[in-house]
Each structure stands twice: as structure tokens, then as C-alpha cells.
Amino acid sequence: MKNKTKILTVILILTTILSFILSGCSSAAPEQTTSAGEDAPAGLQGVERVDDGRTVVGISMPDRLLERWNRDGAYLKKQFEKADCEVILRYANNLIDTQISDLRDMIKEGADLLVVTAVDGAALSSVLEEAADYGVKVIAYDRLLMETDAVSYYVSFDNYMVGVLQAEYVISQLGLNTESSTRNIEFVTGDPVDNNARFFYQGAMDTLKPYLDSGKLHVLSTQTGFYETATAQWSTDIAQQRLQIILNSYYPKGTRLDAVLCANDSTALGATRALQADYNGNNKVIVTGQDGDIANIYNIIDGSQSMTVYKHLQEESVVTVALGKDIIAGNTPDDKLISNSAWDFDCTYDTEEYNNGNKVVPSYLLRPIAITADNIEKELFETGIYKRNSAGLIYTGE
Numbered sequence: 001m002k003n004k005t006k007i008l009t010v011i012l013i014l015t016t017i018l019s020f021i022l023s024g025c026s027s028a029a030p031e032q033t034t035s036a037g038e039d040a041p042a043g044l045q046g047v048e049r050v051d052d053g054r055t056v057v058g059i060s061m062p063d064r065l066l067e068r069w070n071r072d073g074a075y076l077k078k079q080f081e082k083a084d085c086e087v088i089l090r091y092a093n094n095l096i097d098t099q100i101s102d103l104r105d106m107i108k109e110g111a112d113l114l115v116v117t118a119v120d121g122a123a124l125s126s127v128l129e130e131a132a133d134y135g136v137k138v139i140a141y142d143r144l145l146m147e148t149d150a151v152s153y154y155v156s157f158d159n160y161m162v163g164v165l166q167a168e169y170v171i172s173q174l175g176l177n178t179e180s181s182t183r184n185i186e187f188v189t190g191d192p193v194d195n196n197a198r199f200f201y202q203g204a205m206d207t208l209k210p211y212l213d214s215g216k217l218h219v220l221s222t223q224t225g226f227y228e229t230a231t232a233q234w235s236t237d238i239a240q241q242r243l244q245i246i247l248n249s250y251y252p253k254g255t256r257l258d259a260v261l262c263a264n265d266s267t268a269l270g271a272t273r274a275l276q277a278d279y280n281g282n283n284k285v286i287v288t289g290q291d292g293d294i295a296n297i298y299n300i301i302d303g304s305q306s307m308t309v310y311k312h313l314q315e316e317s318v319v320t321v322a323l324g325k326d327i328i329a330g331n332t333p334d335d336k337l338i339s340n341s342a343w344d345f346d347c348t349y350d351t352e353e354y355n356n357g358n359k360v361v362p363s364y365l366l367r368p369i370a371i372t373a374d375n376i377e378k379e380l381f382e383t384g385i386y387k388r389n390s391a392g393l394i395y396t397g398e
């Protein structure tokens with residue numbers, strides 16, 4: 001008898017231990033909430049953070065009015081859901097406070113990873129610290145997150161190259177290397193709280209510097225500085241108003257303007273409207289852009305805008321999802337994320353270029369391409385990135 005009881009007791013103990021061990025692995029772990037005590041960050045004290053084994057990804061986009069973020073948000077959501085992640089996608093209406101509360105909600109909802117495109121790159125340090133306190137990983141998507149250690153990685157395009165491509169187009173179209181005549185240009189750059197805007201600006205200015213220094217290229221408004229040429233919130237209206245003032249102040253009848261270097265398509269739209277309203281010359285003014293917004297695609301086809309720099313957003317989301325999955329799996333991705341991938345596009349792993357003021361953030365950078373009326377059909381329509389419906393209206397194909 002005694003032996004039998006002993007054996008049964010041992011089996012019982014073993015099964016209890018076993019069931020205890022097994023409960024940790026399964027995804028259906030009982031819902032645990034960690035309520036934040038006094039030591040929790042101010043914004044999260046007393047807040048229940050759900051942690052139930054689901055893989056949750058919070059995607060925080062800056063704004064729906066700037067066309068591209070609608071596509072980025074949709075691509076990222078689709079790709080992360082395909083990777084069995086639960087996605088919380090929010091748009092911040094270009095409002096910093098909204099973005100901060102969006103991110104706080106995502107932390108409360110148990111986000112394991114935050115993918116963030118900042119309205120203002122330097123305004124999120126405190127909420128990102130809160131995320132870090134809960135071990136939530138952060139990827140800066142397209143725009144670098146500044147002055148924080150909480151960001152693990154940055155995914156974007158070669159932002160400096162964007163400005164170089166715009167400037168090179170101006171140099172070739174104005175014949176600055178071939179013709180002797182001098183030319184006039186004005187600049188409409190981006191939102192100064194967007195770290196990308198400085199890279200676009202620097203790429204363009206470094207490329208045009210020899211012509212500005214030699215006097216081959218003139219800026220009649222004398223406005224060449226980053227802040228004096230900036231456009232808050234990348235706003236079309238602000239860009240239009242500023243250029244209209246410049247046209248009315250410095251370009252009376254007979255004074256020729258040859259080019260307006262605009263940092264992106266929403267500002268280019270404003271510049272085109274200002275030229276249509278207030279430019280007296282009858283020459284075709286070169287207008288640059290970036291993003292491939294639908295309205296600007298039409299303008300490139302009808303000639304009112306000269307070029308845009310296209311960034312294949314699908315590639316940016318593919319890289320971000322692969323990176324996100326690797327981070328969630330507890331790995332520390334590096335250049336092997338690229339070499340081990342089957343991607344059919346260029347991507348560079350950079351550990352020098354992007355210093356956010358606290359540290360150099362390891363970055364995955366993609367290659368932008370210049371789009372003009374000459375290659376738009378081949379690069380954007382034949383590839384199916386853009387399509388036309390039966391009425392000829394253009395829409396994004398992907």
C-alpha cells in the first residue's frame with residue numbers, strides 16, 4: 001500500500017510542476033495586467049497595461065491630410081497583420097498632444113512595438129521613455145525620433161539623396177553647366193520640426209552651392225536659409241502664400257523666375273498655384289517635388305510641375321515589418337536583415353548618419369528615384385504602382 005501511495009504522490013507532484021511549466025509558453029496565457037504604481041511614469045500611474053501574450057503593434061502616423069501617410073499606415077497595418085500581429089493604427093491630425101495620447105493608449109493596450117512617424121521629432125521623448133519603462137520597442141518610421149534613447153531603429157529613404165536629385169534636375173534643366181546665362185531660383189523647403197526636412201535641404205543646397213556661389217544662380221528674395229525658406233506642417237497654403245509674396249515683391253513684369261525648388265509635393269502644389277496666380281513671365285518655371293501625390297502626378301503629366309522624387313512606400317513597410325518581427329522575437333537586427341532577405345530592392349544598413357542628439361540610431365535606408373514626364377509611365381504606371389480607371393482617373397495601384 002505504502003509504495004502505491006508514494007508513487008501516486010510523486011505522479012501528482014510531477015503533473016502539477018508540468019502544468020505549471022506549460023502555462024508560460026502558450027499564446028493563450030491568462031490575461032495579465034500590470035497596474036502602474038507610484039513609480040510609474042506620470043502619464044501611466046494607476047493605469048492597467050494589458051499583457052496577454054498577443055503581439056500588439058502600435059502604428060502612429062502624423063496626419064491624414066498629407067497623402068502619403070494614408071498609404072504608409074495602410075501598408076504597415078496590412079503587413080503586420082499578415083505577420084499575425086494585432087495592429088492599433090492612429091493618425092494624429094498633425095497635433096503633438098494627440099500623438100502623445102495615441103502612443104499612451106497603445107502602451108496601455110499592451111503594445112510590444114511602436115512604429116512612429118513623428119509630427120514633431122523632438123516632442124515625444126517623455127512618452128517614449130514611458131514605453132521604454134515597459135520594455136516596449138520603438139522604430140522611427142521615415143522621420144527620425146529626436147532626443148531619446150527609447151528608439152531602437154530608424155527606417156527611411158536616403159533623405160539627403162532626395163535633395164540631391166531635386167537639385168541635379170534643376171542643374172540639368174536650366175543648363176547650368178552648358179549655358180552662360182544666369183538663372184533665378186527660389187526655395188520652398190519643409191517643416192523645420194521634421195528632421196527629414198533638414199536632410200532634403202542640405203542635399204539640395206550642397207549640390208547647388210557652386211552655382212549660388214559663382215552667381216550663375218540667383219535668389220532674388222535672398223531667402224536661402226533653412227528656417228526662412230521653411231514651410232510649417234508642409235502646408236500647401238503656407239507654401240502658396242509665401243511664394244505669392246516673393247513673386248509680388250521680387251518678380252515684377254519682365255523679371256524672370258526659372259525654378260522653384262520645393263521639398264515635397266504638398267508644397268509644390270502651393271508653389272504651382274502661386275505661379276498660376278501671380279507670376280507674370282511666360283517661361284515654364286521648373287518646379288520640383290517629392291512623394292508622388294496624385295494631384296502632383298496629374299501636374300507632372302500636364303507640365304505644371306516638372307518632377308517629383310518617388311519613394312516606394314511598400315518597400316519601406318516591408319523593411320519595417322521584417323525589422324519589427326525580428327525585434328519582437330528578441331533579436332538585435334543588423335545588416336544581416338538585408339543580406340538574409342529576398343528583397344528585390346536596394347536597402348542600406350547605416351550606423352553613422354542619423355544621430356538623434358542622444359545617440360546614432362542604426363538605420364535601414366532605401367533609394368528614392370526621380371520621376372519626370374519622360375519616365376513617369378514606365379516607372380509608375382507600367383509597374384502598376386499607379387493605375388487609371390476607365391474614366392482615366394489616376395489611383396494608387398498597390
Ligand code: GAL
Binds near residue numbers: 142264290
Ligand atoms: C517627410 C517625408 C516626405 C514627405 C513629408 C511631408 O518626412 O519623408 O516623404 O511626405 O514628410 O509629409
